[in-house]
Amino acid sequence: MIRCLALLVVGFVCTSAAHSTISVGSGGQLSLGEGRIDLAGGDLQIQGSVNLESGSIDAAGSVIIDGSLNGGAGEITAFGDWINSGSFNAGTSTVRLLDSVGGDTEIRGASNFHAL
Numbered sequence: 001m002i003r004c005l006a007l008l009v010v011g012f013v014c015t016s017a018a019h020s021t022i023s024v025g026s027g028g029q030l031s032l033g034e035g036r037i038d039l040a041g042g043d044l045q046i047q048g049s050v051n052l053e054s055g056s057i058d059a060a061g062s063v064i065i066d067g068s069l070n071g072g073a074g075e076i077t078a079f080g081d082w083i084n085s086g087s088f089n090a091g092t093s094t095v096r097l098l099d100s101v102g103g104d105t106e107i108r109g110a111s112n113f114h115a116l
Helices: none
Strands: 002-007 011-016 020-024 028-030 036-038 044-046 049-051 056-060 063-065 068-070 075-078 082-084 087-089 093-097
Touching: 020 028, 044 049, 063 068
Parallel strands: 011 036, 020 044, 028 049, 036 056, 044 063, 049 068, 056 075, 063 082, 068 087, 075 093
Antiparallel strands: 002 011
C-alpha cells in the first residue's frame, strides 16, 4: 500500500511498507517539484516524462528510462541498474547508484551525469 501526503502546492511525499514500482506510461508526466518518493526497492519505469525539479526519488531498485527523465536540481538514489533507452537530461541533479547486496550495478545506454 502506498500512502501519499500532500504538502501544500509544492510537492508530495509517498512512502510504502513494501516494494513499490512507479510506472509513468507513454504520454504520462510526473513532476516532483520539491516532493520526495521512497520506492523501498521498487523500480522507476519511465515511458512518458519525469521531471525531478528539486525533488528526490529514494531507494529505487532499477531506473528504466524509455521516455524522458529531466534531473533538474533533484536527486535519485538507486540500488539496481540504470537503463537508459530514452533521454536523460541531468541538469544539476545528483544520481547515486549503490550496489545491492550480492549484486553489481550496471549502467546501460548513453547517460551524461552532472554528479554520480
